[in-house]
Amino acid sequence: MNNAQERIMTICRACGHGGCGVYVAVDDGQPAKIYADWEHPISKGYTCKKAHAAIELQHHPDRLLYPMQRTGARGEGKWRRLSWDEALGIVAERLNRIKAESGAESVVFGHGTGRDFHRFLYRVANLFGTPNVLTPGHMCYLPRIAVCKALGMEIPLVDYDNHPKCVLVWGSNHLISNPDENKGINLAKTMQAGTRMIVVDPRRNRLTDKAELWLQVRPGTDSALALGMLHVIVKEGLYDRDFVARHTTGFEPFCRRLEDYPPEVVERITWVPAAQIVAAARLYATTKPAALQWGVGVEQNVNCVDADRALIYLVALTGNLDVPGGNVIFGIPPGVPRAKFSLFDALPEQQRAKMLGAARYRLGATINRITPHVVWDAIEKGDPYQVRSLVVFASNSLMARENARRVHEILAKRIEFFVATDIFRTPTTELADIVLPAATWLEHDNVAEYWKVHGYVFPRNKVVEPAGEARSDHVILNDLGRKLGFADQFWESYEDSLDYILAPAGVTWRQFKQMPWLQNKPVYRKHESQGFRSASGKLDLFLQQYADWGYDPLPGFVEPPESPAREPAFVAQYPLILTTGTRIFNYFGSEHRQSPTLRKTHPDPLVEIHPEAAAARGIADGDWVRIRSPRGEVRMRARVFDGVDPRVVSAEFGWWFPEQGPPDYGWSESNINVLTDDAPPLDPGMGATNLKGLMCQIVKE
Numbered sequence: 047m048n049n050a051q052e053r054i055m056t057i058c059r060a061c062g063h064g065g066c067g068v069y070v071a072v073d074d075g076q077p078a079k080i081y082a083d084w085e086h087p088i089s090k091g092y093t094c095k096k097a098h099a100a101i102e103l104q105h106h107p108d109r110l111l112y113p114m115q116r117t118g119a120r121g122e123g124k125w126r127r128l129s130w131d132e133a134l135g136i137v138a139e140r141l142n143r144i145k146a147e148s149g150a151e152s153v154v155f156g157h158g159t160g161r162d163f164h165r166f167l168y169r170v171a172n173l174f175g176t177p178n179v180l181t182p183g184h185m186c187y188l189p190r191i192a193v194c195k196a197l198g199m200e201i202p203l204v205d206y207d208n209h210p211k212c213v214l215v216w217g218s219n220h221l222i223s224n225p226d227e228n229k230g231i232n233l234a235k236t237m238q239a240g241t242r243m244i245v246v247d248p249r250r251n252r253l254t255d256k257a258e259l260w261l262q263v264r265p266g267t268d269s270a271l272a273l274g275m276l277h278v279i280v281k282e283g284l285y286d287r288d289f290v291a292r293h294t295t296g297f298e299p300f301c302r303r304l305e306d307y308p309p310e311v312v313e314r315i316t317w318v319p320a321a322q323i324v325a326a327a328r329l330y331a332t333t334k335p336a337a338l339q340w341g342v343g344v345e346q347n348v349n350c351v352d353a354d355r356a357l358i359y360l361v362a363l364t365g366n367l368d369v370p371g372g373n374v375i376f377g378i379p380p381g382v383p384r385a386k387f388s389l390f391d392a393l394p395e396q397q398r399a400k401m402l403g404a405a406r407y408r409l410g411a412t413i414n415r416i417t418p419h420v421v422w423d424a425i426e427k428g429d430p431y432q433v434r435s436l437v438v439f440a441s442n443s444l445m446a447r448e449n450a451r452r453v454h455e456i457l458a459k460r461i462e463f464f465v466a467t468d469i470f471r472t473p474t475t476e477l478a479d480i481v482l483p484a485a486t487w488l489e490h491d492n493v494a495e496y497w498k499v500h501g502y503v504f505p506r507n508k509v510v511e512p513a514g515e516a517r518s519d520h521v522i523l524n525d526l527g528r529k530l531g532f533a534d535q536f537w538e539s540y541e542d543s544l545d546y547i548l549a550p551a552g553v554t555w556r557q558f559k560q561m562p563w564l565q566n567k568p569v570y571r572k573h574e575s576q577g578f579r580s581a582s583g584k585l586d587l588f589l590q591q592y593a594d595w596g597y598d599p600l601p602g603f604v605e606p607p608e609s610p611a612r613e614p615a616f617v618a619q620y621p622l623i624l625t626t627g628t629r630i631f632n633y634f635g636s637e638h639r640q641s642p643t644l645r646k647t648h649p650d651p652l653v654e655i656h657p658e659a660a661a662a663r664g665i666a667d668g669d670w671v672r673i674r675s676p677r678g679e680v681r682m683r684a685r686v687f688d689g690v691d692p693r694v695v696s697a698e699f700g701w702w703f704p705e706q707g708p709p710d711y712g713w714s715e716s717n718i719n720v721l722t723d724d725a726p727p728l729d730p731g732m733g734a735t736n737l738k739g740l741m742c743q744i745v746k747e
């Protein structure tokens with residue numbers, strides 16, 4: 047480090063979930079290098095190449111620098127520059143007019159994966175009066191949150207610092223994805239310390255290589271596998287009898303349900319050999335403490351909530367809930383309670399009742415999440431009312447949303463007023479009426495990790511001034527809230543909002559920015575003293591709420607809507623099971639394709655196919671192939687890989703080609719969501735979509 051440099055302590059959010067402690071060296075006012083923070087309690091000295099690429103992307107020519115208004119037809123690429131005051135004025139005027147004419151519910155706010163401005167977005171939406179916020183939460187992480195809430199608890203996370211003796215990694219390529227509250231470094235350290243590991247994944251990876259047991263599950267069948275393990279645990283008396291007696295209801299009907307899932311039956315459903323199911327059940331149930339590291343692999347299918355439920359029961363019935371080294375409810379971070387910040391109470395009851403799909407996907411509605419097709423139906427058919435505007439923050443929806451051609455039709459032709467906020471120009475922002483430029487994580491202060499439940503918050507210190515006129519989403523939403531007429535509920539300055547968040551912790555932003563972190567320390571075994579926040583005060587294995595809603599009150603399994611069990615003509619046309627969205631280390635979602643450094647080592651979209659399946663189609667490693675589903679066709683390069691079953695293929699998501707330029711950026715060429723579907727049958731409670739466990743055909747190009 048030379049003398050012109052200073053180092054600023056901050057929290058990386060080069061990937062959407064972020065959360066790694068870093069120091070950024072600043073040279074002549076620009077970020078020059080990123081160093082890991084070895085003292086950080088979660089990232090423990092880890093950073094990744096996406097963090098380093100942030101420097102190269104800081105001044106990329108595709109960055110949005112000014113608010114813009116479309117002047118030509120959608121997708122024609124004609125824009126005029128606006129001042130912030132003009133842009134937010136236009137947006138506020140238009141939204142208020144639509145609200146006066148058609149009701150606030152006809153405006154749908156939206157965001158992409160978890161990022162730290164969401165509380166501001168919900169605050170705006172709730173004050174404005176719309177119950178409709180479209181997120182990926184129907185099939186990503188939020189099902190876990192919702193089902194835990196229905197069972198009377200917060201989500202339990204792995205307590206890595208207390209050394210689980212066994213880790214069951216289920217549908218999470220954790221060392222690559224570093225998702226949510228946790229970072230893969232903790233699992234890596236646990237593995238180095240010799241923990242016993244079971245991995246449930248249809249695809250071989252670094253974790254399966256190290257695991258004592260690898261259960262190579264058929265995509266979309268996880269709920270059956272979890273119930274099969276529970277069957278063994280109950281039959282062999284390996285469960286925690288004391289916990290069951292004192293803290294559960296419904297054990298008898300639950301056990302009757304488990305009778306339907308003996309290992310031999312589960313083997314036929316899941317393709318996992320019965321002996322492995324038995325071995326995994328025994329290993330997990332008898333090694334204490336044991337922890338479950340679950341991921342989206344279990345959630346993106348029609349059995350989503352039942353799989354999540356079965357997995358929570360697996361944790362609880364083996365006595366691993368809220369115990370050191372097991373799965374622990376760490377609780378909310380210091381600061382204003384997040385629901386309070388979001389002002390959910392400000393949304394009038396009669397508006398909440400208009401939430402799209404709430405009568406159908408009841409569990410999702412309990413946490414204000416909706417599945418996309420209900421929004422698209424409302425836009426296309428006015429069913430149950432006309433949605434006229436989408437106001438979307440940080441989502442390249444054309445790439446990330448299921449059934450991309452439908453999304454394109456909606457964004458390009460059907461939606462009346464579309465506002466997009468992003469850091470970069472994307473094929474999605476090209477379709478917007480107003481585009482707002484967002485600042486990067488390097489460009490603004492923040493109470494980082496406030497949206498997570500590991501109990502910590504950290505100061506994210508601004509490193510550099512925003513490029514052009516970009517502003518942080520928090521500031522944009524704060525100012526939009528004021529422009530919409532809610533000045534009394536927002537802040538004069540952004541710093542005031544940070545002080546508001548921190549006030550219950552007794553510190554100001556000025557004080558906090560010098561501190562390493564604030565933490566609410568975990569309290570273990572809370573159910574012993576507090577019970578569960580359910581009507582019974584216990585963990586309900588038979589969920590009466592689900593019965594009242596007309597759903598199955600016990601977890602089960604149904605065949606995915608597209609599966610080898612479909613009619614022979616369909617299976618002949620689409621013989622391969624397709625799982626999508628295997629995370630790529632170099633990229634986050636559809637991001638980072640602009641980075642030459644990251645692109646160099648992963649230039650093209652890949653679909654993995656077993657050597658036998660490839661040979662049968664004359665496909666060699668590296669060939670361009672076409673993947674077809676009933677929705678359409680895309681092209682990717684084949685990676686011939688014996689780590690997937692010959693009947694399964696695994697395709698990457700998020701691929702577009704910034705180098706092809708606006709307005710299209712090649713959005714449909716290799717976008718796997720051209721092949722996925724948003725339509726029912728979906729998971730009954732959440733409306734989780736089937737992104738894992740579809741059917742396709744692959745042919746050589």
Ligand SMILES: Nc1nc2c(c(=O)[nH]1)N[C@H]1C(S)=C(S)[C@@H](COP(=O)(O)OP(=O)(O)OC[C@H]3O[C@@H](n4cnc5c(=O)[nH]c(N)nc54)[C@H](O)[C@@H]3O)O[C@H]1N2
Binds near residue numbers: 472484519634
């Ligand atoms: N087929 C298939 N589809 C999937 C998945 C899958 O596994 N398979 N995964 C799904 C999951 S789990 C999720 S969560 C979704 C993700 O869905 P999205 O989050 O919508 O994903 P991205 O396409 O990466 O879009 C993120 C956009 O936000 C922009 N951005 C990044 N940081 C900021 C910021 O701070 N402010 C603003 N305003 N913009 C920012 C990026 O430039 C990018 O354009 O995708 C889902 N789609």
Ligand SMILES: Nc1nc2c(c(=O)[nH]1)N[C@H]1C(S)=C(S)[C@@H](COP(=O)(O)OP(=O)(O)OC[C@H]3O[C@@H](n4cnc5c(=O)[nH]c(N)nc54)[C@H](O)[C@@H]3O)O[C@H]1N2
Binds near residue numbers: 224263628633
């Ligand atoms: N580098 C990088 N990191 C990311 C992201 C990214 O795009 N890139 N995305 C972020 C987002 S939005 C999320 S939600 C998280 C996700 O992160 P996690 O929740 O940890 O999940 P993934 O790492 O996607 O792992 C999914 C695993 O499930 C496997 N799988 C596929 N189908 C099935 C199935 O049917 N059953 C089971 N059991 N497993 C299956 C896949 O092979 C893969 O190993 O990652 C986040 N982190």
Ligand SMILES: [Mo]
Binds near residue numbers: 182187342
């Ligand atoms: Mo996600």
